[in-house]
Amino acid sequence: MTTVSTPASPLEQRRVLRTTIPGPRSVALGVRRAAAVAAGVSSTLPVYVARASGAVIEDVDGNVLIDLGSGIAVTSVGASAPEVTAAVAAQAADFTHTCFMISPYEEYVAVCEGLARVTPGSHDKRSVLVNSGAEAVENAVKIARRATGRPAVLVLDHAYHGRTNLTMAMTARAMPYKTGFGPFAGEVYRVPASYPLRDPEGMTGEQAALRAIDVAERQVGADQVAALVVEPILGEGGFVVPAPGFLSTLASWAADKGIVLVADEVQTGFARTGAMFAMEHEGVVPDLVALAKGIAGGLPLGAVTGRAELLDAVHAGGLGGTFGGNPLACAAALASLEIYERDDLAGAARAIEAAVLPRLTALQRDVPAIADVRGRGAMLALELVRPGTLEPDKAAAQRVAAACAAQGVLVLTCGTWGNVLRLLPPLVIGHDLLDEALTVLEDALRTV
Known part of the structure; x- marks a missing residue:
């Protein structure tokens, strides 16, 4: 007899932290991974995904993180889009x-x-x-x-x-x-x-x-x-x-x-x-x-x-x-x-730019390490340097990304020198969720 499972309902679009990041089940999976997966395959986020929907990711410990990476611009229509x-x-x-x-x-x-x-x-x-x-x-x-x-x-x-x-x-x-x-x-x-x-x-x-x-x-x-x-x-x-x-x-x-x-x-x-x-x-x-x-x-x-x-x-x-x-x-x-x-997702990308870019530009005035704010639509970035120079600061970018992850927001890095924070939210992300993620990012940049 074949059992047909009932599809899970879509995830509520909100950030939820039930454990530290990573949680115990993710840590255990990390141990299994080390014994089975090639060491040359790396991962940005130290958690293991159980579900993803829209602009959030739920890990195996029940934490729900805001996704500003979209699987590197892949899930632009939202993770697990019903259609x-x-x-x-x-x-x-x-x-x-x-x-x-x-x-x-x-x-x-x-x-x-x-x-x-x-x-x-x-x-x-x-x-x-x-x-x-x-x-x-x-x-x-x-x-x-x-x-x-x-x-x-x-x-x-x-x-x-x-x-x-x-x-x-x-x-x-x-x-x-x-x-x-x-x-x-x-x-x-x-x-x-x-x-x-x-x-x-x-x-x-x-x-x-x-x-x-x-x-x-x-x-x-x-x-x-x-x-x-x-x-x-x-x-x-x-x-x-x-x-x-x-x-x-x-x-x-x-x-x-x-x-x-x-x-x-x-x-x-x-x-x-x-x-x-x-x-x-x-x-x-x-x-x-x-x-x-x-x-x-x-x-x-x-x-x-x-x-x-x-x-x-x-x-x-x-x-x-x-x-x-x-x-x-x-x-x-x-x-x-x-x-x-x-759904005019190109228009949605422009709306994301209109919401995010002014906040990042204002942040640049307060954080000397931000040398540049740039991008178009929902493809935006901040380049970090040692204040007063154009010397790339990869370590700072990594620390900011890690601080965001610890607070339940996935932010990616990139750049020839690894010193750029990049934002690639799903184009369907809600305004409130985007606003919350930006607040976490701003706090991380000011702190780090």
Whole structure:
């Protein structure tokens, strides 16, 4: 006889601390983990999750924490969104896998149709579905190389593109992403990014772009470049928003030189920055867009969407993978796309920015260690330094994040030097819950 469990009711959207963080059951699981999980896999939060709903996480000890990380911008529609879980359950009842390359199904096609509709530009588009952001970036490079016949790939300083061999080569930061894992894929070249806090005073976005172009033309040669891969806002590199004109100047140069412009919107995409895609803030239409994270409400899915002539330049069988576009993930993506558009989550991200940014800016005046407050939408950050300098203070960022966790608020760090606090709340977070989380963060910054 099969027993069907009754789904648990959604978690109340409030912070609850029943034990110290971590609690005894999380501590016990930590002991089991040490004996079974590879030491190279790290975790930010020292607790083990039992449930998650909306903008809160319940741990195995019954503590309920406010989530300002969204699984690194994945659960943007909220953790365990009812429409997503219902779509996945219905699809699982029909079939869980066939491999689209063997026996295709409508859900894959429907996701590609949806991506053609929501990504920037009105041109004819095609898509390929994969499993992750790194795989999406790899496939974008494959497509660009095949379409142009050129070998070289340009990336920005402070960039992060993934943990596969090629994307490690494309990633700027050595530790923990690259150290000890080489040699890496060749024909990857790095040019300077726009980093307003650390660029020469008065440097415009256009000047920063011309600096990058000069390096590319001198050290690589534009006629050798297949793709210029850019994050419209640097993600792991520190949530750095480029100066106005940087992306548009690079885009014009790439178009003039026949270089495929690839937007890595893995972290910035799907309403996160207050537009459906971050490239829209500068009116730039990329040739290819690499997507993942927020695409499917928590299920593993990635995609490359772009100009039909580029994707169709690849021979039959040149793109694909066993699990790419898994039907469960596709069902989740279709439900998520409906939520983004129906509930105007880009507008919700802008409202989060309007609520958070003034408080962080005011805090900056009181806390000398905050060198910069930046970001767009619900992708916001504070860069911490030793007061009176621009020397990065990684230890301070870690202490603040730990202090927030102890009070039941999950805050992530990032940055080339590990000195940036980043805020990535679910786009559905309630105002009161967000206000409470910010109060905890402010107290931690003032105390630490």
